[in-house]
Amino acid sequence: MIILDKRKDVKGLIIKVLRDHPEGLMLSEIAKITDMNRFTVTKYIHELKGNGSVFQKEAAAAKMCYLRSNLNKKIRNRVVIGQLKRM
Secondary structure, eight states: OOOOOOOHHHHHHHHHHHHOOOTEEEEHHHHHHHTOOHHHHHHHOOOOOHHHHHHEEEETTEEEEEHHHHHHHHHHHHHHHHHHOOO
């Protein structure tokens, strides 16, 4: 009998959702998309932040969540665009 690690599956689902939304999502939006409780999403986001997979930014009263690899791509794109504008 194979027992699946439910935590890994949930984390993978959250990462997939964030990968599909590079603009970032609020915790409540992640919960709605994944059909999970917001508190459950918060728990797993904290774990993903701890291992460096997710970045969280406060935007007024909300916390926006980004997949770190998407954020790095966005930053690199801004740098390249800025360099091209200076040419």
